[in-house]
Amino acid sequence: MKKLLLLGFLIPSVLFAQVIPKKANTIIITDTLSQEHLYNKITDLLFENGYGILNTDKAQGTITTTQRAMRTGTVALVFLIKDKRVILRGNAKGLEEISGDDLFAIEYRGMKGSIYRDAWDEMQKVSDNIPGTKEYLVK
Numbered sequence: 001m002k003k004l005l006l007l008g009f010l011i012p013s014v015l016f017a018q019v020i021p022k023k024a025n026t027i028i029i030t031d032t033l034s035q036e037h038l039y040n041k042i043t044d045l046l047f048e049n050g051y052g053i054l055n056t057d058k059a060q061g062t063i064t065t066t067q068r069a070m071r072t073g074t075v076a077l078v079f080l081i082k083d084k085r086v087i088l089r090g091n092a093k094g095l096e097e098i099s100g101d102d103l104f105a106i107e108y109r110g111m112k113g114s115i116y117r118d119a120w121d122e123m124q125k126v127s128d129n130i131p132g133t134k135e136y137l138v139k
Contacts, residue, residue, distance in 0.1 A: 024136040025107040027123065029086040031132030035061050038081045038130070045129050051077070067093070068122075072115040075106065075122050088127055089139075092119035108136070 031038065039058055046053065052066035054076070061081035067074040073094040080087040090106035094115040106123050110116025127134060 018134065018136065020108050020136045021138055023107050023109055023138050025089060025105050026137040026139045027088040027127045028135040028137060029088065029127060029130050029132040030135070031084060031086075031130075033084065033131065035081050035084070038084075038086055039063070042079055042081065042086065042130060045126065046077075049126065049129075070118050070122055072113070072118045075119050076103075077123060077126060086127075086130055086132070088123065088130075090119065090123045092116075107138075 033041070036058070039061060042063060043053070043056070046063070046065060049068075051068050053063060054066045055064040056062065061079075063077075063079040063081070065077045067076045070092075073092055075090055075092045077088060077090040091103040092106050092115060093103050106119045107116070108120050110120070
């Protein structure tokens with residue numbers, strides 16, 4: 001009986017899990033919260049996760065973070081909050097490029113432990129703490 005109940009909970013979660021397309025570089029989060037509430041939630045979340053704010057415009061719903069150090073490099077995130085949606089993208093730089101300006105757009109690629117996957121995992125970790133439904137796009 002316990003096994004049937006467990007299967008009853010696991011099967012729907014597996015069926016409705018969204019597959020992240022290769023080279024996805026945009027996470028869209030849709031929720032019922034107002035733009036102001038989402039903006040405040042995201043700025044609090046960024047502060048709690050050690051991000052600084054490089055640029056922000058509450059009226060336009062934009063937030064750009066400073067670069068944050070990771071194990072394999074640095075990552076900076078860009079948010080657009082509009083019409084009950086959060087559009088999240090980012091840029092990263094590997095350790096070997098730290099002294100230069102060779103930023104690359106964060107996208108879903110690379111092997112575990114690579115700068116590409118670490119940057120994506122960091123961006124996804126931040127998005128997982130924002131309420132709402134997630135959609136992954138290649139733009």
